[in-house]
Amino acid sequence: MLDNRATSGANYHSLTMGWLGEVWRRLMFLLRWRRFDAELEDEMRHHLEMKAADMGRDDAARRFGNAALLKDQSREAWGWGPVERAWQDARYAFRMLRKNAGFTAVALTASICDAFPAELTELFKNRSFILGA
Numbered sequence: 001m002l003d004n005r006a007t008s009g010a011n012y013h014s015l016t017m018g019w020l021g022e023v024w025r026r027l028m029f030l031l032r033w034r035r036f037d038a039e040l041e042d043e044m045r046h047h048l049e050m051k052a053a054d055m056g057r058d059d060a061a062r063r064f065g066n067a068a069l070l071k072d073q074s075r076e077a078w079g080w081g082p083v084e085r086a087w088q089d090a091r092y093a094f095r096m097l098r099k100n101a102g103f104t105a106v107a108l109t110a111s112i113c114d115a116f117p118a119e120l121t122e123l124f125k126n127r128s129f130i131l132g133a
Contacts (some may be wrong), residue, residue: 029078040074 029036044067051060064070075081097104113120 020069023056026078026080030080033075036078037071039074044070 042066048060048064048067051064054060055063097107
């Protein structure tokens with residue numbers, strides 16, 4: 001592996017820079033997603049108008065395909081799809097936990113009791129948590 005890198009140093013360098021460039025591009029999308037969204041919308045509208053001039057609006061729209069699906073695929077290619085979905089899931093989970101306070105209290109108590117059984121047993125034996133005793 002090391003010999004291969006030494007013989008193709010330029011190739012390794014371009015691979016590394018390509019990876020860093022990809023991370024940079026995705027970070028820029030994350031910070032400026034509204035601008036990218038507007039540019040994508042303009043570009044798609046421009047392509048649709050060009051096709052419409054050649055073959056008519058309905059045929060152009062049919063050949064162009066589902067615009068919403070194409071936008072989603074473009075966003076997925078530009079952005080951090082799995083990270084964005086995980087963030088959305090976490091926000092949804094916290095929202096649901098906040099809505100169901102009783103369930104949250106029971107779930108947290110059960111998980112704490114499961115995680116620290118020995119410590120809780122010792123705490124209940126000493127009863128030092130009750131009224132400062």
